[in-house]
Amino acid sequence: MRETKNLREKTKQFLTILIPILITQVGLSLITFLDTVMSGKVSAADLAGVAIGSSLWVPVYTGLAGILTAVTPIVAQLMGAKQQKDVPYTVIQSIYVAGILSILIVTSGFFLIDPILEKLQLEQKVSLIAKQYLSYLGFGILPLFVYNVMRCFIDSLGKTRVTMLITLCSLPINFALNYLFIFGNFGFPKLGGAGAGLASALTYWCICLISLYIVHRKTPFYQFRVFESFYPYSFAESLKLLKIGLPIGFAIFFETSIFAAVTLLMSHFDTVTIASHQAAMNFASLLYMLPLSVSMTLTIVVGFEAGAKRFKDSRAYSYLGISIAVGFSLFTALIILLFRQQIAGMYAANPEVLLLTKHFLLYALFFQLSDAIAAPIQGALRGYKDVNYTLVTALISYWIIGLPVGFFIGTYTPFGAYGYWIGLIAGLAAGAIGLFFRLKLIQNRFIRYHGT
Secondary structure, three states: OOOOOOHHHHHHHHHHHHHHHHHHHHHHHHHHHHHHHHHHOOOHHHHHHHHHHHHHHHHHHHHHHHHHOOHHHHHHHHHHOOOHHHHHHHHHHHHHHHHHHHHHHHHHHHHHHHHHHHHHOOOHHHHHHHHHHHHHHHHHHHHHHHHHHHHHHHHHOOOHHHHHHHHHHHHHHHHHHHHHHOOOHHHOOOOOHHHHHHHHHHHHHHHHHHHHHHHHHOOOHHHHOOOOOOOOOOHHHHHHHHHHHHHHHHHHHHHHHHHHHHHHHHHHOOHHHHHHHHHHHHHHHHHHHHHHHHHHHHHHHHHHHHHOOOHHHHHHHHHHHHHHHHHHHHHHHHHHHHHHHHHHHOOOOOHHHHHHHHHHHHHHHHHHHHHHHHHHHHHHHHHOOOOHHHHHHHHHHHHHHHHHHHHHHHHHOOOOHHHHHHHHHHHHHHHHHHHHHHHHHHHHHHHHHHOO
């Protein structure tokens, strides 16, 4: 990371950080993508089981992992303020928090999975696959959270190519493990959709160990000597991390859980509808990696410039990121329009699932523009350490606007299952508008106060 003087230099530095993050995010999403697609090749029940399991797991994971993303703006601002000596302590305390979160989620899951699945009144086979998928996935929670800390530390230094390479290593590992455990090849047990959970857990262990080795031994990370000194657990430091991380985590949870809630509310539809909805939602989530990557990049560059008190540069980066994300959204919308048949065909061969997935994909078009505005603004605000407004906006736009609108249209109009997608689109649009005005306020406030 370095100071930039003009738009050309900013664009170059932004893209240098963004492209590896984008590849990393797509790679991580491809793990879930591979789980879903490969499970769908076994049966519609396996696809639906993994869909339900993922819908329960993803909002919990992204919300708790969101707490750990506080490492990125904290370290980025420390680097911008040239306070590198404080970085190792922050990283180690974050690992402690990751361990505590892992224990909490595994313990909670042990007691809650059965009651939740029972209330959903799923087909027996779908419910069993969902439970087995989540149980296997539990073995990978600790390494996944520790990896998130390592990744945030690495990315906050602008070395996003490193996490990209780690993720690229994980994809063939996950594919091979899915091939073994889902289909039972080479003498391994044939676990169907549940095997995707075991494959993902083992993959998380691999990327965690690789990231720890790199931080301990490779330039420039080993220069921080993160693991060479013992730092006892500090409750005060945890509170400092949680002060920033909890609003981020809850905001992400409100955003991702709305999609999970919709999937769960749709559980009364038949297996074909659930499978088709999940296939289209899975692809929409894959496309979301584009604006999300821009958001993560903005947290790094805006945090770096804010730490150095160059607030006009922070503002320039914000609008650069939003412009790039909007361009991405227009491109992905075109992809969906032109290749709906081929996209749906990746998920299932069943003609009914194929047809319904194509219809759901049309609604995914409208996700793109709202995401292209909202996600980058969230990232910029996190760079400023302004996180509470994002939390409130997520709660209102998704749960007070999006879900009720979707439930009403989906239940009381002929749109049926499509009505839930309309509600999601309404919530996303409301969130984008609210966040835009907040960003303008924060930028003007800092520039007016500091004059730079």
